[in-house]
Amino acid sequence: MRSLKRRVAARDNGCCYVCGREADEGETYDLEHKRPVSQGGATRDLDNLGLICQACHEVKSRVEAAEGNRRRVQRQRSTRG
Ligand SMILES: [Zn+2]
Incomplete structure (x- = not known):
């Protein structure tokens, strides 16, 4: 099975999608x-995935x-009103 990560990496040329x-x-x-x-983000949708x-991961977290x-x-x- 080709991993999602490899497909995303190929699409984005191995670049971070943030910076x-x-x-x-x-x-x-x-x-x-x-x-x-x-x-509500899709888990396995390539459009919702990035490297x-x-x-950047630290900042985002x-x-x-x-x-x-x-x-x-x-x-x-x-709730306290
Ligand atoms: Zn980055």
Whole structure:
């Protein structure tokens, strides 16, 4: 079976979809859902997948965690009325 990651890498020429940087030799990029699965993103749709470098992945994870926290806080506020 051809892996999704290889198909995405071939499509994007092995570049990070966020910053467009090409992987250095020996560097591996992660396969990332552009739209998080938790927000309705497709899991195996090539259109929703991209390669992401470590630096961008870290930033994205932090942003998503912060957004998750914000949503939780808003929910708590709205239930308190
Ligand atoms: Zn990047």
